[in-house]
Amino acid sequence: MPVRKVCIVGAGVAGLYIATILDSLEIPGLSYDILESSDRVGGRMYTHKFSDAPHDYYDIGAMRYPCIKIMDRTFDLFERMELPLINYYLDSDLTPSLFNDRFKSDEKDPYNVGVGKGGQVPDAVVDSVSKLLGDAFNPYKALLKADFKNGMEELTKVDELSTREFLRCGGPDGKGPRYDFSPSSGWKR
Numbered sequence: 001m002p003v004r005k006v007c008i009v010g011a012g013v014a015g016l017y018i019a020t021i022l023d024s025l026e027i028p029g030l031s032y033d034i035l036e037s038s039d040r041v042g043g044r045m046y047t048h049k050f051s052d053a054p055h056d057y058y059d060i061g062a063m064r065y066p067c068i069k070i071m072d073r074t075f076d077l078f079e080r081m082e083l084p085l086i087n088y089y090l091d092s093d094l095t096p097s098l099f100n101d102r103f104k105s106d107e108k109d110p111y112n113v114g115v116g117k118g119g120q121v122p123d124a125v126v127d128s129v130s131k132l133l134g135d136a137f138n139p140y141k142a143l144l145k146a147d148f149k150n151g152m153e154e155l156t157k158v159d160e161l162s163t164r165e166f167l168r169c170g171g172p173d174g175k176g177p178r179y180d181f182s183p184s185s186g187w188k189r
Contacts, residue, residue, distance in 0.1 A: 001029040011036035012043020017077045064088045068156075135177045136167060 006022065008015045011034050022032055040046075044061035065071055065078075078085060113119035114126040144151030158172045166172075167179040 003029045004031075006030065006032040008032055008034045010034075010043060011041035013045060013074060013077060015043070016041065016081070017073060020077060020080050070159075129179075132167070132177050132179055136171065 004027070008018050015034055015036075019032060019034060022030065046060045048058045048060055050056045050058070065074055067075065108130040109117055109119075109123075109126045111119075113121045114123045115121065116123045119126075140151065140155050143154050158166060161169075161172070167177070170176045170178040
């Protein structure tokens with residue numbers, strides 16, 4: 001069997017997973033090197049620990065991994081590497097949300113970015129964006145509330161769109177509210 005050598009560029013999740021696949025295939029004569037430009041593995045997956053005290057850390061980059069079908073390989077890698085995982089709770093009654101050192105509320109300006117609340121964004125822009133976001137995303141919220149499984153199926157159909165792209169193009173069919181992000185737009189709809 002001829003000797004074959006493979007070069008894997010990057011020791012992030014993808015590079016490490018490729019290495020585990022190659023290991024599992026047990027191809028005779030195959031070896032690989034992983035080239036990594038930084039001094040650690042993991043790529044965008046990184047937790048900075050300020051001290052050894054509990055909860056004294058900050059997740060930098062990728063930190064939340066939803067347990068959905070498309071992430072099966074990532075979770076397989078976590079299992080193979082015996083990485084300790086903790087549940088991530090996006091929201092609970094005990095979890096305060098802060099933005100710019102202010103507690104989030106359920107109002108139309110929950111992060112207090114409008115001029116009327118001491119922020120720097122004109123209140124008319126906050127009102128416009130609040131309405132636009134509601135028009136764009138409230139249908140998905142209603143679907144999730146009415147039938148979570150069906151709501152998730154509908155939400156998954158637009159999973160490849162970032163929020164910005166979703167709003168720029170008017171949703172998956174182009175019929176929804178659109179938002180012009182160009183600097184010359186003056187933040188107009």
